[in-house]
Amino acid sequence: MTDAGTLEGARVRRVRTDGIELSVAELGDTERPTVLLVHGYPDSKEVWSEVAVRLAERFHVVLYDVRGHGGSTAPEPLRGGFTLEKLTDDFLAVVDAVSPNRPVHLVGHDWGSVQGWEFATVERTEGRIASFTSMSGPSLDHLGHWIKRRVRRPTPRRIGQLLGQGARSWYVYVLHTPVLPEIAWRGPLGKWWPGLVRRAERLPRGDYPGASLPTDAAHGAWLYRDNLRTRLTDPRDDAYAHAPVQLITPLGDQFLSERLYDDLESWAPQLTRRTLPDKHWIPRTRPDQLAAWITEFVTATEQGHRAPMAAGKHTDRFGGQLVLVTGAAGGIGRATALAFAEAGARVVAVDVDAEGAARTAESSRRAGAPEAWAETVDVSDEQAMEKLAERVATEYGVIDVLVNNAGIGLSGAFLDTTFEDWRKVLDVNLWGVIHGCRLFGRQMAERGQGGHIVNIASAAAYLPSRSLPAYSTSKAAVLMLSECLRAELAGRKIGVSAICPGIVNTGITSTARFAGVDAEEEKRRQRRTAKLYGLRNYPPEKVAEAVLRAVVRDQAVVPVTPEARGGRLMSRFAPRALRALARLEPPL
Template sequence: MGFAPPTLGGMAPARERFVECSDLRIRVVEEGVSGAAAVVLVHGFPDTLRIWDGVAARLRERFWVVRVDLPGAGGSGRPRGRDGFRVERVAGVLGEVVRRVVGRPVHLVGHDWGSVIGWRAVVDEPSLYLSFTSLSGPDLGHVRDWIGRHRWDPVGVVGLVRKSWYIAGFLVPWVPEAVWGLPFVRRRLRAGRRELVNGLELYRANIGRGAVPRRVEVAVRQVELVNDPYVSRRHLEAAEPWVSDLTRTPLHAGHWAPRTHPDQVARLIGDFVEGREARRVVVITGAGSGIGRATAVKFAREGALVVALDVDRAAARRTADEVGGHAYELDVTDSAATGEVARLVVERHGVPDVVMANAGVGVAGPFLQTSEEDWRTVVDVNLWGVVHTLRAFAPHLVERAQGGHLVVTASAAGYFPTAALPAYSTTKAAVLMLAQCLAAELKPHGIGVSAVCPGVVNTDIAGSTRFAGADAVEQAARRKKAARAYRLRGFGPEKVAGQVFRAVERNTPVVAVTPEARFVRVANRLSPRFVRWLGRVVNPT
């Protein structure tokens, strides 16, 4: 099928028109940038094209947006018989609308039954569709095939089928129509009686008709609505053997996400239409050296885009250059600066998928020799720095509603009470508890939180630790001794980086790194008294 290339024009206001397709009159609303990439939005049951109002308002600034009322819904006519609601018939009507209204290949987006119809449309006329975004509407043939392949897994099959329990009621004659006559039911469903009654025919015309799975050659993105009570991960996985180019993106929203989360849905559609690479963005503070730098290298090797933040601009730049990422100078003790850097990162690189609050300093020495200045320094960096970092980035992850992960670099010192590290241990115990509190708070948003607790690791912190009560000569001597001991320990930061990566992948809440860190953590559970004794006789510095 040949199409003339579009000519890019200006922004056009919303325009309603009607298209005659065989014996049907189909309502269409067009708006956006004339000649830009065309996005066709198809609603489901029991909605009309109005469910896309918020999404269309955001997409029309970049695309030519076309919304279609399905047969029997909104301003479109009703097919004369039940066969007019068959998926293949409605897909044919959709294709006719695209040819007459747009006249060139389009990017198709379907929700609920609009998605079910979309699967058939991209199979029947693949040259008409450049891509397909599916929300909460699996292909019926794919699902039937999945059930057949998993027939020896009754638990899995029941888990899939139970999501669609309501369909059995829709197939019963007359009863659903009577229910739709109740005003409070229509208000709850935010639907008109016409859409509810006519929409039943989609179920009655297609369910149980022996749908056949077909291969899809068009690029498909499934938006997995994590809180959808009607469509499960199994429904989405059914497509995997049948789609050549399939990606899946989670969105922590319910079934009617186009209405409740228009910003997020529009962004996902726009990114897919424009072919933006779905590359994980990882932000790390204190990335100029040690554990931060090693973690940046690890994530970069795994394909992530790394944003390195450090108070030392040159060190951050070296890390960024090594991993092909981006660098920003940041003093995490400055709340306003941290917020501004977070804003720039989100604006330039997107909302990060992983944020690691890693920047830290060391202060050693007995409590009675630790000055107020020492306390302020270690609390400002190790505690307030973590708080500022998480406060700056976490809201962006929540608003995006696609999950993500926060990592806090704590320490085995956070649960090992030693006379040698009262200030340092206090801050690390605080951020360890903060991470666990955040894990509980952010779990409903699909955001994981991990506290990484290293023991003795060979990093620059050993040679830069402030030893309370020591003069300049003693300070230098003790730093040199500590750095040599950490070096002889031989546990490098790259091993911690591997544990950080694994914690993110597995959503592990607390990770004790190094044998001594794991030993003390277990010992705390078995005999806290023994650990307190150990803290009096062992000097980790």
């Protein structure tokens, strides 16, 4: 067949039902659980191409063009040919053809999700659906009851919700006008739409939407005309899901308010909620994350239990996101990796210490990360970092949050600090950050969906000290680099934060180098410094909390400890006093 589109290697068949033919594509091993993907408006099954190829590694994946879309034929006449009852007939015909003896795991986006809610709540599909993942498309029955409750018992808040959703639904009114949508889609709008949606949604470039878009969109207008008025004015009272439901809500959806799902537990008792800081077309912008969540949900359902949910702070912000932390074997890096794991993020723990990175990855999985991996690399090695960036993008996806944490300590007078000392501290503390920002930041920018870079600087970046010239210089450079990158990348929706801890109880104190002294004296100073930091006992977990908070709030510079915050204020308002303090000999 020729209608497989961009689904390379797909097996395509025709399924006949109700006088029409549906184009059905299959990927993966048919002996494995079946995941059935249903597209929305004005799409075809090609909207799922990036998600489908990822799921096919684990499942039997099925996609079909809704009647009148893509390679499927349209009903005649169009009026009355797109009712939810007839769409349910199509769904059952496809399920009978591709998975006759086993229920399918249904996934829907936009109008595919609207249909999915119908499939998952009507009596005649019971036993045919193992689970349902919904995104960007409510049940019309649930929506009808949502509207009625707010009309019958209005409050200022409820009226605001109604007006807000009404404004978001402007396109629905247009699609109900006779003939005009068809003329627009088959004319200029069909030509302009790919560019418009790419810019508005920051979609990656490619061959989506497909050539069938004008016809798909013209036919799809009947989805609205045949169903909305009937269901919204007379919604079903028995629209209860008879399968576990996973709801994925993009928080930046310009068409649907997240408030539409406030009461969903009453309709779907086995509900798992997820959120994404993204816009409407997440099958194109977040295929890695969707594939990970669908895999987790389907696997849990197949095993007879609910998908595990992270219990930490900010799960609504970081759940399912891909986070890479350097220097993750211990200290602030380990604490940060675990904090993101507790928030439900997928974690890549990177360190030159392979065993330490592996331990952090394992702990991240226990802490709540749906997936966690360990990678070994020296951040100062440009070629090694390039290979890491390529491997991460290929195997795990483009990262959403980068934490450049790897660093080493160096203390000693400037005149005692050798060229080799300078090279080592700058290679790790500065060049390691530069490599991470350049390589992973470029991937974020090319994806076009934003992201966040966190660079761990230090209060030493703005607190001069006679004993830390090399270390302070490296961290001051990281701070300024962060400020410059923040300005440059703001237009690409990539945030940049510099975190400036003060005295934190981590392993860096026991491994810090001391210039100008012999080995015995260096060990004595290491023990003395570790003891002082231990007495201060400021835990790295508090720095990790500051990291997550900085990403959520998109903060530029974050002094963490009280001394770091006080020093930041003094650097602005009492710099002469700081310079005087810098002349004091450290108590070593």
